[in-house]
Amino acid sequence: MSKSVKKVTEVLDFTVGEEAEGKRLDTFLTNAYGEFSRSYIQKLIEEGFVFIDELEVRKPSKKVKAGQKITFFVPSGEPLEIMPEDIPFDTVYEDQHIIVLIKPCGLVVHPSPGHSRGTLVNALLYRVKELSGIGGVERPGIVHRLDKNTAGLMVVAKTDKAHVSLAKQFQNRTVLKLYHALVSGLIKEESGVIEKPIxxxxxxxxxxxxxQDGKPAKTEYRLIKRFEKHKVSLLDVRIYTGRTHQIRVHLSSLGYPILGDTTYGFKSSSVDPKIRELMGDCHMLVSYRLAFSHPISGKWMDFKIQDPEPFRSVLAFLEDT
Known part of the structure; x- marks a missing residue:
C-alpha cells in the first residue's frame, strides 16, 4: 500500500456489514469513525488515505459492498484557525483564573478537523479575553468535556496555572461530578455501583x-423516582472516572439506556410522542453539580444548577402525566 506523505497516527480496519451494502464510501467512514466530519473524510479519501481490499480508492462516492475490508490511515491533526463566535451560554461563576458555565445541549466543546466553527471554544474566545494555552489552539482552557447532546456544568481554565491544577484534580479523581439521568426502563435496584472497563x-x-481490555471506569447511581406509566426512571449519577461516554455506556450495559441516546440502545418507540417532541436531539443527561478546589486559593467550590431545558420540560411532563 502507498499513501499520502502526511504523518499517520493510527491505522484502522473496518469490515462492511450487510446493513451498509451500497452506501457511499465517505458515508460509511463517517458513520464508522466519528471524529471527523464527512467533508474532511472526503478530502482524506481524495488524498489517498483509504483503501478497499488493499487497493487505493480516491473516489468518495464509491459504493461499498458487504464483506469488503476498508483500511483507513488516520492522519495527525492539522493546525486549525479558531475564530471567536458570538454563541450564547450562561456563566455561573467567573474570576481571573476560571470560568464555570452551563454548556447547552447541541454545543460541541472543542473544534476538530472538519469542525472548526460553532463550538464552545469559539464561544469562549469571543467572551473571554485570555484562556489557558496548555490545551493548544484547538482546546484552550479545556480540562474536561461534555458530549454534544449533554447539557450542564463545566469549568474552564483562564490561566495555565489554573489549567495544571484543575487537570490534576480531574486526574486524581478529587472532583465531584453529579448528573441527573432519565433512563428507559423501571430500574429495580434503589442504588448500585458499576465498575466495568470501557x-x-x-x-x-x-x-x-x-x-476487559478497556480502561477502568466507575459509576455510582441512586434511584430518585420511577415513572411507572411511562416505564422511565430518574437517577442521580456520580462518576469517579471520566471515560468518554461513561454514563451512557454503563447504564446501557445494565439495560437502561438514557432517553434520546439511540447510539446506546434507546428506542424512540419506547416513549410517549410528546417526550420525543420535547427532547429533540438532546440526551436526557445533565451535569447538575460540579465541585472542586479552587486552583489558586484552594477553597472548595461547589456549584449546583437547576436542570436546564429540555430536561426540565421532559421531567415536568413525566411528573404531570
Whole structure:
C-alpha cells in the first residue's frame, strides 16, 4: 500500500456489514469513525488515505459492498484557525483564573478537523479575553468535556496555572461530578455501583463499549423516582472516572439506556410522542453539580444548577402525566 506523505497516527480496519451494502464510501467512514466530519473524510479519501481490499480508492462516492475490508490511515491533526463566535451560554461563576458555565445541549466543546466553527471554544474566545494555552489552539482552557447532546456544568481554565491544577484534580479523581439521568426502563435496584472497563468499540469508532481490555471506569447511581406509566426512571449519577461516554455506556450495559441516546440502545418507540417532541436531539443527561478546589486559593467550590431545558420540560411532563 502507498499513501499520502502526511504523518499517520493510527491505522484502522473496518469490515462492511450487510446493513451498509451500497452506501457511499465517505458515508460509511463517517458513520464508522466519528471524529471527523464527512467533508474532511472526503478530502482524506481524495488524498489517498483509504483503501478497499488493499487497493487505493480516491473516489468518495464509491459504493461499498458487504464483506469488503476498508483500511483507513488516520492522519495527525492539522493546525486549525479558531475564530471567536458570538454563541450564547450562561456563566455561573467567573474570576481571573476560571470560568464555570452551563454548556447547552447541541454545543460541541472543542473544534476538530472538519469542525472548526460553532463550538464552545469559539464561544469562549469571543467572551473571554485570555484562556489557558496548555490545551493548544484547538482546546484552550479545556480540562474536561461534555458530549454534544449533554447539557450542564463545566469549568474552564483562564490561566495555565489554573489549567495544571484543575487537570490534576480531574486526574486524581478529587472532583465531584453529579448528573441527573432519565433512563428507559423501571430500574429495580434503589442504588448500585458499576465498575466495568470501557474501550472504543472495535468496529464502530464513534461508540465505546464495556471491554476487559478497556480502561477502568466507575459509576455510582441512586434511584430518585420511577415513572411507572411511562416505564422511565430518574437517577442521580456520580462518576469517579471520566471515560468518554461513561454514563451512557454503563447504564446501557445494565439495560437502561438514557432517553434520546439511540447510539446506546434507546428506542424512540419506547416513549410517549410528546417526550420525543420535547427532547429533540438532546440526551436526557445533565451535569447538575460540579465541585472542586479552587486552583489558586484552594477553597472548595461547589456549584449546583437547576436542570436546564429540555430536561426540565421532559421531567415536568413525566411528573404531570
Amino acid at each position: 474501550a472504543r468499540h472495535i468496529i464502530d469508532r464513534k461508540r465505546f463499549s464495556v471491554s
